[in-house]
Amino acid sequence: MPIVIWLWCVAALFLTSLVALATARSASARVLVYGICLAASVVAFSAALAQLLAGGSPAPAIVLPLGLPWVGAHFRVDALAAFFLAVVNLGGGVASLYALGYGRHEQAPHRVLPFYPAFLAAMNLVVLADDTYSFLLSWEFMSLVSWALVIAHHREAGNARAGYIYLIMASFGTLALLLALGLLAGADGGYAFGAIRAGHHSTLVAALVLVLVLLGAGSKAGLTPLHVWLPLAHPAAPSHVSALLSGVMTKVAVYGFIRIVFDLLGATGWWSSMAVLALAAATTFLGVLYALMQHDLKRLLAYHTVENIGIIFIGLGLALAFRANGMAAAAALALTAALFHVFNHSLFKSLLFFGAGAVLNATGERDMERLGGLIHRMPLASFAFLVGCVAISALPPLNGFVSEWLTFQAILLSPALPQWGLKILIPAVGAVLALSAALAAACFVKAFGVTFLGRPRSPAVTTAREADRFSLAAMLFLAVLCLLAGILPGPVIDLLAPLTQALVQGHMPAQASTSWLAIVPVSESRSSYDGLLVFVFITLSALLSAYAIHRLASRALRRAPAWDCGYPDASPLTQYSAASFAQPIRRVFGTVVFGAREKVEMPPPGSSAPAVLQVELHDPVWERLYAPVIGTVNAAAERLNHLQFLTIRRYLSLVFLALVLLLLVLALWL
Amino acid sequence: MALIHEFAVQGLQMLVVLLLAPALVGLVRKVKARLLRRRGADILQPYRDILRLVRKEVVLAENASWLFRATPYLIFAATWVAAALVPTFATNLMFSWSADLIAITALLASARFFLALAGMDVGTSFGGIGASREVMIASLAEPAMMMIVFTLALIAGSTQLSTIAAFMQSPMVGLRVSLGLALVALVIVAIAENARIPVDNPATHLELTMVHEAMVLEYSGRHLALIELTAALKLLLYVSLIACIFLPWGVVPPDASMAAQLVAAFAYLVKLALSGVCLALFETAIAKMRVFRVPEFLGAALMLGLLAALLRFVSGSL
Numbered sequence: 003m004p005i006v007i008w009l010w011c012v013a014a015l016f017l018t019s020l021v022a023l024a025t026a027r028s029a030s031a032r033v034l035v036y037g038i039c040l041a042a043s044v045v046a047f048s049a050a051l052a053q054l055l056a057g058g059s060p061a062p063a064i065v066l067p068l069g070l071p072w073v074g075a076h077f078r079v080d081a082l083a084a085f086f087l088a089v090v091n092l093g094g095g096v097a098s099l100y101a102l103g104y105g106r107h108e109q110a111p112h113r114v115l116p117f118y119p120a121f122l123a124a125m126n127l128v129v130l131a132d133d134t135y136s137f138l139l140s141w142e143f144m145s146l147v148s149w150a151l152v153i154a155h156h157r158e159a160g161n162a163r164a165g166y167i168y169l170i171m172a173s174f175g176t177l178a179l180l181l182a183l184g185l186l187a188g189a190d191g192g193y194a195f196g197a198i199r200a201g202h203h204s205t206l207v208a209a210l211v212l213v214l215v216l217l218g219a220g221s222k223a224g225l226t227p228l229h230v231w232l233p234l235a236h237p238a239a240p241s242h243v244s245a246l247l248s249g250v251m252t253k254v255a256v257y258g259f260i261r262i263v264f265d266l267l268g269a270t271g272w273w274s275s276m277a278v279l280a281l282a283a284a285t286t287f288l289g290v291l292y293a294l295m296q297h298d299l300k301r302l303l304a305y306h307t308v309e310n311i312g313i314i315f316i317g318l319g320l321a322l323a324f325r326a327n328g329m330a331a332a333a334a335l336a337l338t339a340a341l342f343h344v345f346n347h348s349l350f351k352s353l354l355f356f357g358a359g360a361v362l363n364a365t366g367e368r369d370m371e372r373l374g375g376l377i378h379r380m381p382l383a384s385f386a387f388l389v390g391c392v393a394i395s396a397l398p399p400l401n402g403f404v405s406e407w408l409t410f411q412a413i414l415l416s417p418a419l420p421q422w423g424l425k426i427l428i429p430a431v432g433a434v435l436a437l438s439a440a441l442a443a444a445c446f447v448k449a450f451g452v453t454f455l456g457r458p459r460s461p462a463v464t465t466a467r468e469a470d471r472f473s474l475a476a477m478l479f480l481a482v483l484c485l486l487a488g489i490l491p492g493p494v495i496d497l498l499a500p501l502t503q504a505l506v507q508g509h510m511p512a513q514a515s516t517s518w519l520a521i522v523p524v525s526e527s528r529s530s531y532d533g534l535l536v537f538v539f540i541t542l543s544a545l546l547s548a549y550a551i552h553r554l555a556s557r558a559l560r561r562a563p564a565w566d567c568g569y570p571d572a573s574p575l576t577q578y579s580a581a582s583f584a585q586p587i588r589r590v591f592g593t594v595v596f597g598a599r600e601k602v603e604m605p606p607p608g609s610s611a612p613a614v615l616q617v618e619l620h621d622p623v624w625e626r627l628y629a630p631v632i633g634t635v636n637a638a639a640e641r642l643n644h645l646q647f648l649t650i651r652r653y654l655s656l657v658f659l660a661l662v663l664l665l666l667v668l669a670l671w672l
Numbered sequence: 673m674a675l676i677h678e679f680a681v682q683g684l685q686m687l688v689v690l691l692l693a694p695a696l697v698g699l700v701r702k703v704k705a706r707l708l709r710r711r712g713a714d715i716l717q718p719y720r721d722i723l724r725l726v727r728k729e730v731v732l733a734e735n736a737s738w739l740f741r742a743t744p745y746l747i748f749a750a751t752w753v754a755a756a757l758v759p760t761f762a763t764n765l766m767f768s769w770s771a772d773l774i775a776i777t778a779l780l781a782s783a784r785f786f787l788a789l790a791g792m793d794v795g796t797s798f799g800g801i802g803a804s805r806e807v808m809i810a811s812l813a814e815p816a817m818m819m820i821v822f823t824l825a826l827i828a829g830s831t832q833l834s835t836i837a838a839f840m841q842s843p844m845v846g847l848r849v850s851l852g853l854a855l856v857a858l859v860i861v862a863i864a865e866n867a868r869i870p871v872d873n874p875a876t877h878l879e880l881t882m883v884h885e886a887m888v889l890e891y892s893g894r895h896l897a898l899i900e901l902t903a904a905l906k907l908l909l910y911v912s913l914i915a916c917i918f919l920p921w922g923v924v925p926p927d928a929s930m931a932a933q934l935v936a937a938f939a940y941l942v943k944l945a946l947s948g949v950c951l952a953l954f955e956t957a958i959a960k961m962r963v964f965r966v967p968e969f970l971g972a973a974l975m976l977g978l979l980a981a982l983l984r985f986v987s988g989s990l
Contacts, residue, residue: 374795377737388739397782398775410774410818414825417985429822429981433974436818437811443785444807451792451803457735520770529831532770536753536779539767544749551726551894558729564794564890565733578792578800586808590967 005061005077008087008130011046014038015123019116026112032105035115036098039122043095046126050087053079054497063196069135073193076132081501082265085341086129086257093250093348094122096476100356101242103472107363113154114240121147121246125254133194134183141179141258145172145222148251151243152235164234171221171231179218179258182211186266198266208267212274215262216281222255224308225315226285227623232308233292237300237368241359244300248307249352253344256314263322264337264505272326272421278319279427283434286312288623290441291595294448294587295619297370297580299358302449303351306394309438310347313409314340316431320412321506323424330508332415335523337502338495338510339408345494346401346487350393353480357387360473361453364466370452370580372460379466384454386477391450393484395443399537401487404521406439407531411523441587448583457574489533491521581617588617596620682767686756689912693755693904694718696911696948703952718904725897733794733890743790744891744898747783751902754779755909759916761936762924763834772831773821777814780865780906784810787899791887802886805963809871809883812970813864816857819977823854824917826984833916840920849990853980855918860973862910864966866903869955871966874903883963908944911951915943 018038025031053061063078079087101118108114124147127140149172153165185207186198203211221228236247263270289309296302317340324333358368360383367373377384393400413432419425458464469477487494492513499509516522520532551557566572592598597620605611648656698715705712732741754776757768771779784806791803825831827850828839839845864871867884876882888899916923922939924932961969983990 375735377739377793381738392782392785395781395785396778397785398771398778403775403778407774407778411831414822414831417826417988422986425985426982429819429978429985432822432981433815433819433978436815437974440781440811440814443781443814444811447785447788447792447803447807451789451800455737455739455789455793456795456800518770526769527830527832527835529772529825530769531772531775535767535770536775539753539756539770540746540749542749543752544745547748547752547898548745551898555726556729556894558893560729560731561734562731563734564796565798566796572796574795576797577795578797578804583792583800583804586804586963587811589964590808590812 005064005079005130007049008046008079008126009064009066009077011042012123012126012130014042015119015126018042018119019123022115022119026115031115032108032111033102035119036101036105039119040095040098040102042119043091043098043122047088047091047095050079050084050091053084054081054088054500057081057500059500063132069139070193073133073135075136076194076196077130077136078132078195079130081504082257082260083129085498085501086253086344087126089253089345089348090122090125090129090250093246093253093352094125096352096480097242097246097250097356098122099479100245100359100473100476103470103474103476104240104242104356104359104363106470108240110154114151114243117147117150117154118243121151121243125246125250128254129257132196134187134198135193137195137258138176138180138183142172142176144251144254145176148239148243148247149235152239152247154240154243155238158238160234161238164231164238168231168235171228175218175221175228177218178214178221182214182218182262185211185214186262195261195266199268203267205271208270208274211267212263212270212277215259216277219255219259219262220281223252223259223311223315224255224285224289225281225311226288226308227627229285229289229308230624230628233296233301233304236304236307237298241300241355241362244304244359245352245355248304248355249348252307252311253348256311256318256340256344259315259318260505263318264325270322270326272323272419272424275319275323275326276423276427278315278322279424279431282312282315282319283431284312285309286316286438287434288595290438290445291591292621294441294445294584295592295596295598298368299361299370299373299449299453300355300368302370302445303354303358306354306442306445307347307351309442310343310351310394313406313435313438314343314347316340316435317343317405317409317412319431320409320416320428323416323419323421323428324412325506327419327421329415329418330506331510331524332412332418332508333506334499334502334508334510335408335415336412337506338498339405339412341498341501342408342491342494343402343405346393346405346484349480349483349487350390350402353386353390353477353484354394356473356477356480357383357390360469360477361466364469365460365462367460367462370449373453373458373463374456374574374577375454375458375463376466377454379463380454380468382474383469383477384450386474386481387454388450389481389484391446393488395446396439397443399485399488399533399540401484401491404488404491404531404533406435408521408523409435411529414529415524441591444587448580452578452580452583456577459574459577459579485537489537490519491533492516492519495521592619595622597622681762682756685760685762686752688760689755689758689905689908690752690901692944693901693908694722696908696944697904699945699948700907700952700955703949704956707952707956718900722897722901725892725900726894728893730893730895732892733796735794736890737793739786740790740793740890741895743786744895744902746786748898748902748905750779750783750786751905751909754783755905755912757833758909758912759834759837759923760912761922761940762928762933763837763916768834769832773824773833773836774818774831776833777817777821780909781810781814783902783906787887790891794890796890798886798889802883802889805883806887809864809966809970812967812974813861816970816973816977817861817865819974819981820854820858820861822981823850823977823984826981827851833913837916837920837923838925840917841923850980850983851918853976853983855914857973857976857980858914858917860969860976862914863954864970864973866907866910868951870958870961871969873960911944911947912940915940915947919943
């Protein structure tokens with residue numbers, strides 16, 4: 003595929019941004035902007051898919067005379083870039099389709115429309131870039147545009163703070179990446195990725211680069227403890243943008259990590275995988291526990307992004323460990339698992355955010371404690387959301403299970419690793435992964451059960467209506483993709499083969515040749531899974547049993563009030579709420595991790611005052627890591643504050659003193 | 673011909689597990705009753721219960737959605753498929769490769785996911801309390817199960833259950849510390865997953881002590897019949913699982929002679945009966961735990977499983 007196709011798409015998106023700037027307030031701007039975004043994404047996605055199908059051989063690179071005059075802007079699309087272009091544009095396209103309907107309810111379209119195409123373009127550019135300068139520029143541009151989208155509704159409580167924290171964390175991340183790429187480029191300034199790839203890097207540089215990339219790409223992806231901005235910023239944006247932030251932009255961050263660590267840095271020692279695995283396991287576990295404590299539907303989903311990024315990084319860490327020990331086939335399996343999860347997560351997380359957006363539109367509520375019973379009012383949207391819930395909970399036969407299954411298979415190959423550190427760490431990581439999968443299922447029982455099932459908890463729900471056609475089309479399309487990727491994972495794995503071949507010099511066995519469309523990670527005697535057969539068996543058994551019972555026994559049915567234990571007309575408030583649903587898990591895990599405490603105030607006998615139950619939760623990351631830093635910065639600012647109110651003589655003497663000091667340093671150094 | 677034969681064996685196995693499951697429940701109930709010096713109902717009583725329920729009309733709560741009505745069929749299908757993948761008297765079944773032990777665990781998790789959702793569908797506090805406690809128990813039992821799977825997979829070099837079962841029959845197994853730990857963990861997980869005493873009480877309808885029964889409180893008629901049958905299938909599944917891994921004697925490959933298969937089937941029946949009696953003895957001898965003691969009980973299983981997996985990771989012979 004010639005690379006200009008993507009560059010034209012990017013150009014078209016930028017142009018749309020400019021047009022939107024002028025026409026955002028007009029009624030037809032929404033259709034125009036999202037329509038063009040949809041078209042551009044479809045073109046870019048098809049091109050990326052065509053390149054992947056053609057075996058992913060790199061298209062000839064292009065150097066445009068943009069940016070720094072002696073560097074230019076390099077663009078290149080290899081198998082890795084093609085895969086991520088496919089993920090970005092699939093997510094972008096479906097989000098645009100959703101926004102065609104969802105955007106109708108936008109209060110401030112002039113704050114969203116100009117930035118939305120630019121955001122899509124920036125994410126494409128990050129993946130297309132083939133030199134450090136354009137990579138960093140696109141990365142920072144992506145951060146800034148997404149920041150503008152995050153504070154689109156800046157008057158709502160908490161959104162301004164979310165935007166502020168996001169801006170700080172994004173700048174910090176770019177700074178870390180700048181240093182990492184600077185170290186890689188070296189003093190001679192080989193800015194093109196080709197030159198960096200060819201160069202040799204010492205162990206110290208490799209270690210520094212790895213740490214910096216973990217900070218830079220990790221903060222954008224949401225690795226603990228750099229995730230704090232994510233659950234604030236992602237829910238603050240309009241829902242289709244939330245889907246892009248969670249489903250797609252975090253994947254661009256994963257792309258940055260893979261590009262730098264697997265591709266540019268070359269071989270790394272096994273210790274690098276220890277760091278990645280430990281961080282990833284902590285991210286996975288904390289992410290899902292935080293999510294369980296949330297009552298805000300969108301924030302719950304954002305915390306699940308943190309969890310899923312952890313799962314992806316577990317796969318990447320395993321791939322690093324296997325690669326460092328020359329186990330190419332195992333490394334390919336682990337990397338395939340991670341990339342498959344990248345694809346899967348972009349599908350079901352977008353779907354879930356679309357669902358949350360549909361609920362928000364229909365009821366005006368994000369707080370699950372005020373929802374309930376929506377399955378009756380929004381049957382199709384709730385069905386699509388249910389598919390997303392099953393997929394993200396890693397339950398067969400949907401796609402989330404396949405990538406977790408592959409990760410487990412990779413973990414089971416790791417006793418062959420020679421290093422003791424890894425031998426002890428990896429089973430623990432496996433246990434954390436299994437625990438998180440079970441907790442995620444618990445969390446989505448809560449999310450779906452409280453939001454869509456039961457009886458309405460507030461009047462807002464009783465007037466809710468089904469989502470519009472465009473939103474439903476986007477959601478059902480993603481739901482179908484979740485099912486397809488779950489029952490036919492073989493083709494996806496085969497598409498990833500050239501990619502793993504290039505990055506870890508190995509690939510999984512070709513899945514196209516296995517019987518009955520099963521997938522085989524290593525060899526058939528070791529393990530195999532056939533999503534299609536499992537799906538067919540379950541469907542057949544369910545239909546068979548339904549048919550047998552209805553035909554041979556009884557199909558009589560009577561509607562009656564639910565069993566009320568003799569207390570008639572129980573209020574909907576007596577239902578289990580999100581907080582009460584999570585209470586057992588909060589008691590088991592939360593007391594350790596969050597220092598959760600419950601305070602019950604019972605009124606004295608005879609008093610008509612209500613009893614009060616208060617739950618106290620502490621965010622360990624924020625309180626232990628961020629609060630001290632913020633405290634120090636504030637204290638220093640307080641101290642230095644009086645510098646603002648000096649006389650001109652004092653300022654002049656300060657300037658003079660500084661000059662003398664600098665000259666002195668210079669004299670001593672040279 | 674061979675294909676037809678294999679199909680027949682697979683089909684037979686699916687029917688066998690379905691037909692045997694209520695008998696196992698009946699046996700456990702009977703033995704428990706005898707231990708309490710009651711006469712107890714006939715072993716065949718669960719069949720009669722299911723037949724009676726199937727013929728009755730369904731009384732559906734006014735607020736119940738399509739999910740509530742679809743769930744019994746879904747969980748029955750998922751559990752039946754999972755049960756059909758566990759070798760009972762013959763290994764290497766036709767479709768055993770389509771899902772390994774991890775997938776079987778996940779299939780049961782799918783069933784639980786939908787049952788917990790159904791518990792929340794009507795919007796009473798009983799369904800909620802059951803669902804909430806069920807997922808709390810599952811959040812510990814599932815990772816423990818996964819650690820057991822890790823241990824077995826690392827010993828047998830495969831996650832395919834039939835390969836593991838075949839390996840367990842070979843003389844290469846021997847006595848291993850990790851296997852012992854895995855057995856204890858698996859028994860704990862099986863007790864918790866099947867809502868048996870001391871984790872849950874299948875015979876109670878006292879709201880503060882029930883988990884599984886609270887979840888399915890709103891079900892009636894054919895729906896309830898399917899749910900009862902599913903619970904019985906799940907019990908049979910776990911007993912078969914423990915039997916084919918830790919008591920592998922008598923399990924034959926599908927191409928074995930008819931006589932060998934008959935002997936294997938008989939051995940399987942003996943194992944089932946033995947496990948049923950053991951379960952009844954255990955349940956009679958122990959008291960039910962408070963709900964918040966359960967995490968400690970299951971945490972022990974998780975730690976044992978992790979320890980077993982860790983032993984396998986650091987040493988090939990333990």
